[in-house]
Amino acid sequence: MILPESISNEWQSWIDGLVSKGIRLGLDKLEDIAQKYHLTQFTCPVIIVAGTNGKGSCVRTLEAIYASAGYKTAVTSSPHIFELTERIRFNEKPITAAAFEAAAVIARSIAEDALTYFEFLTLLSLIAIKDYDPDVVILEVGLGGRQDAMNVVQSDVSIITNIDYDHQSFLGHTLEAIASEKAGIIHENQIACVITQESKQLSIKEQANAVSVPLVEAPITSFETHLNKVAVSAALAAIKCLQARLSVPDHCMAIAKSVQLFGRGTIIETENGSKVWFEIAHNPASCSSLAHKICYDFRPDYIIFNAYKDKDILNMIAPFKSLRCRWIVPKCPEDGRISExxxxxxxxxxxGFDATAVDRPEEALKRVFSSTHASSILVFGGFVVVTELLKALNCITKRTESCTIS
Structure with missing residues (x-):
């Protein structure tokens, strides 16, 4: 993992201040600004990725394969683990702090305090990407699809990795309602919309038919992968859809087997020999997949967990009932959404779980490492939990990222 650069305290504080504006779904404000400054169209192919889970895995696979084929790649993803600069990557490297701040200056001058936190970061990303002039742009949707800020960009291929329950207060309480929101990234003149065995809802098919965009169902790969297998399969299918514009040889496609993404199946071996698995699983579907995997490959002695209180926590923890391990719940500094x-x-x-609360992430690790029965530790629950525990771990001496999530 290439460590991202930190932006200045002044910029960090100003951007963090936008969080108070909350989440605003809808494209009107950002679209007007983006169109005025010619940020909705790119001369190169654009791929947009939506889905309940697997977006990060799909985006990372696309990025790695295109970069290996010699193309200049530009990626936007969210959220970040350590620094805001992680949200924009050029040729697999986080944007520099200088380039980020230069784009921020332009974004603030044209936005005139009209945008929310995510809208501003989207505008900033588009400005930076335009300046970079890539061969391919890969955009990860933040929330939903139809009304997400990334959807202001005209894309050539859309991908919907899967449909499951999450963010129901914004997206709806049925799978069809959620699918309908995500189907909003399908637009006229796209080459194709790639779907998977986990995203075949009727509303997606109806939207594709309405705008005459062919649906391409991604076959599941026959090989094992380090990342979400369904999402990796979708990335491969999308690349084939764009072969006429961006030719990728077979040997580059083959690296999908080994692509990794920090925070997804990441194992860190500590100085005392303990292994800590970090996983950004934050909804029932991703937690079910994680529980299935660790039952065979990891079997943790301890689980360090917390989650946002608006999540379906009961169904997040249910898949772990067969494990006999201790749970530690650390208090995490956040914006009030994290569970008490x-x-x-x-x-x-x-x-029925053996659980204990601690006041700080550092205390959770100290308690675990002081135990004589703590060779394997699992950390999960979302970005904020993984971020705080990685910070608490502080000095990483040995790192392997070898777990397969399927």
Missing amino acids: TASLVCLLKEE
Whole structure:
């Protein structure tokens, strides 16, 4: 992993201040600005990726394969683990702090304080990407699809990795309603929309038919991968759809087997020999996949967990009931969305788990490492939990990223 650069405290504070504007779904404000400054169209192919899970895996696979084929890649992804600069990558490397801040200056001058946190970062990303002049642009949707800020860009291929329950207060309470929101990234003149065995809802087919975009169902790869297998399969199918414009040889496609993404199946071996698995699983579907995998390959002695209180926590923890391990719930500094430790521990105990609360992420690790029965530790629950525990771990001496999530 190439460590991202930190932007200045002044810029970090200003951008963080936009969080208070909340989440605003809809394209009107950003689209007007983006069109005025010619940021909605690119001369190179654009791929947009939506889905409940697997977006990061899909984007990373696309990026790695195109870069290996010699193309200049530009990627936007979210959220970030350590630094805001992680959200924009050029040729697999995070944008420099200088380039980020230069784009921020332009974005702030043209936005005139009209945008939310995610809208501003989207505008900033598009400005930076235009300046970079890539061969291919890969955009990861933040929330939903139809009303997501990334959807202001005219894309050539859309990908919907899967449909499952998450963010129901914004996207709807049925799979068809959620699918309908994500299907909003399918637009006229796209070459194709790639779907998977996990995203074949009727509303997606109806939207594709309405705008005359062919649906391409991605066959599941026969080989094992380090990342979400369904998402990797979708990336491969999308690359084939664009072969006429961006030719990729077979040997470059083959690297899909070994592509990795920090925070997804990442194992860090500590100085005392313990292995800590970090996984950004934050909804029932991704947690079910994670539980299935670790039952065979990892079997943790301890689980360090917390999650946003608006998540379906009961169904996030249910797949882990067969494990006999101790749970530690750390208090995480955040914006008020994170669960209170006492109430989460109470819920875990009611469901039959051995759970304890601690005041800080550092305390969670100290407690685990002081145990004589802590050779394997699992950390999951979302970006904020992984971020805080990685910071707490601080000095990483040995790192392997060898777990396969399928």
